[in-house]
Amino acid sequence: MGIAERREREKQEMQDLILTTAAELFLEVGMEKTSIRTIAEKIEYSPATIYLYFKDKNELLYAIHQRAFQRFFQYFQTLPQLDDPMEKLQQLGHIYFKFAFDNPAFYDLMFILKAPMDSDQTEEHWEMGARSHDVLTDLVLECQQAGHFQNKDTQVLSHMIWATVHGIVSLKIRERMKMYPEALRDQMVYDSLEMFNSILESV
Amino acid sequence: MGIAERREREKQEMQDLILTTAAELFLEVGMEKTSIRTIAEKIEYSPATIYLYFKDKNELLYAIHQRAFQRFFQYFQTLPQLDDPMEKLQQLGHIYFKFAFDNPAFYDLMFILKAPMDSDQTEEHWEMGARSHDVLTDLVLECQQAGHFQNKDTQVLSHMIWATVHGIVSLKIRERMKMYPEALRDQMVYDSLEMFNSILESV
DNA sequence: TATCATAACTGAACAACGTTCAGTAAAAAA
DNA sequence: TTTTTTACTGAACGTTGTTCAGTTATGATA
Numbered sequence: 513m514g515i516a517e518r519r520e521r522e523k524q525e526m527q528d529l530i531l532t533t534a535a536e537l538f539l540e541v542g543m544e545k546t547s548i549r550t551i552a553e554k555i556e557y558s559p560a561t562i563y564l565y566f567k568d569k570n571e572l573l574y575a576i577h578q579r580a581f582q583r584f585f586q587y588f589q590t591l592p593q594l595d596d597p598m599e600k601l602q603q604l605g606h607i608y609f610k611f612a613f614d615n616p617a618f619y620d621l622m623f624i625l626k627a628p629m630d631s632d633q634t635e636e637h638w639e640m641g642a643r644s645h646d647v648l649t650d651l652v653l654e655c656q657q658a659g660h661f662q663n664k665d666t667q668v669l670s671h672m673i674w675a676t677v678h679g680i681v682s683l684k685i686r687e688r689m690k691m692y693p694e695a696l697r698d699q700m701v702y703d704s705l706e707m708f709n710s711i712l713e714s715v
Numbered sequence: 716m717g718i719a720e721r722r723e724r725e726k727q728e729m730q731d732l733i734l735t736t737a738a739e740l741f742l743e744v745g746m747e748k749t750s751i752r753t754i755a756e757k758i759e760y761s762p763a764t765i766y767l768y769f770k771d772k773n774e775l776l777y778a779i780h781q782r783a784f785q786r787f788f789q790y791f792q793t794l795p796q797l798d799d800p801m802e803k804l805q806q807l808g809h810i811y812f813k814f815a816f817d818n819p820a821f822y823d824l825m826f827i828l829k830a831p832m833d834s835d836q837t838e839e840h841w842e843m844g845a846r847s848h849d850v851l852t853d854l855v856l857e858c859q860q861a862g863h864f865q866n867k868d869t870q871v872l873s874h875m876i877w878a879t880v881h882g883i884v885s886l887k888i889r890e891r892m893k894m895y896p897e898a899l900r901d902q903m904v905y906d907s908l909e910m911f912n913s914i915l916e917s918v
Numbered sequence: 919t920a921t922c923a924t925a926a927c928t929g930a931a932c933a934a935c936g937t938t939c940a941g942t943a944a945a946a947a948a
Numbered sequence: 949t950t951t952t953t954t955a956c957t958g959a960a961c962g963t964t965g966t967t968c969a970g971t972t973a974t975g976a977t978a
Binding site: 544623624625626634638642645664665667668669671675676677678679680683686687688689690691692700703704707708712714715 | 914
């Protein structure tokens with residue numbers, strides 16, 4: 513009775529093909545140019561076929577979103593095992609940067625775009641968000657146990673640190689740095705992170 | 716020969732009516748639900764009429780964008796004349812917050828949305844952006860002259876401060892705080908700003 | 919006042935979008 | 949071989965931004 517299993521396998525392969533193609537298009541040409549029709553064209557199926565594997569575009573977007581978070585965690589796992597938690601915290605910032613600028617369309621979807629989600633999607637989605645956020649919070653707590661950030665609420669401090677790094681990233685990704693000469697922009701992005709890091713060091 | 720002038724006046728009034736209606740819809744129901752057709756319906760004209768006053772939707776968006784910046788500057792002008800530049804800097808953060816949360820759709824358009832702009836629009840647009848950015852840079856420079864932020868590049872520091880405040884605001888506006896209990900979110904937003912302010916104070 | 923020219927406006931259409939559904943083709947079960 | 953189930957698609961619907969030929973209204977001209 514391997515037929516049902518082959519069927520199931522083929523179904524998942526098709527779903528994966530759609531998903532992978534969509535994610536590729538997403539990273540290549542951006543969100544707004546990735547339509548159901550362009551995805552369908554690229555996999556050489558009718559647009560209607562996609563709806564046999566995903567309820568609607570939101571569900572597809574959400575699936576890409578999950579993949580994006582997976583990659584996000586892969587980046588996080590490259591965080592070296594350092595003794596100094598403060599150094600680790602600063603490294604985490606750089607890894608966050610690398611992910612964002614390597615995969616700007618993913619970053620968009622994860623942290624910038626107004627994501628219209630179903631209520632049942634929201635849970636899983638924010639489990640992902642919470643999990644990555646915990647990495648930061650744990651590290652901040654480590655820093656506090658090592659004597660840094662005394663008398664500061666861990667939660668609030670973590671959020672502020674995230675907000676700062678996200679702020680730097682999203683101003684760059686959404687091109688809100690045009691008041692600076694183009695040649696300086698990239699450097700300013702990294703200098704801002706470095707300055708933030710050095711300020712944190714002195715707290 | 717007041718006819719030509721009346722014509723001109725009427726033309727500008729019409730343009731203003733479209734613009735004001737569009738901005739209202741924008742703030743009321745958000746960007747994605749503000750279509751040329753809904754604007755046209757609200758002013759009881761045909762959609763085609765709007766194209767007699769604005770080249771395309773981008774130009775209309777850009778005009779709203781300008782209005783948004785005007786309001787932004789109005790908020791800035793409520794900045795009290797304080798002797799301590801650090802206190803002023805912190806007040807500026809709160810004013811920025813107030814503008815953003817009072818006019819989230821404007822904030823979206825100004826600092827979050829991927830704005831597709833013509834090259835000739837870009838100049839004026841970033842003149843606005845640069846002008847508001849200068850307010851911050853000048854203030855940071857004042858702080859430095861008063862002895863704060865020694866050995867820090869004014870440009871980079873200003874950008875980092877902006878990025879932090881923008882980060883806090885945009886994570887809230889784009890609903891990326893769902894890992895925190897809802898009752899805490901608003902408070903966390905303000906606490907994050909306060910914590911950032913207190914950290915700056917100690918630098 | 920009647921005619922003409924210009925300006926203001928609109929209905930209908932276009933292409934592209936997400937989405938649905940009746941119908942076809944292929945494969946598995948009977 | 950027939951029947952049932954599955955996989956897929958073409959065509960359509962309603963929405964979007966946008967264009968344009970054609971209509972209506974208004975000021976200028978005679």
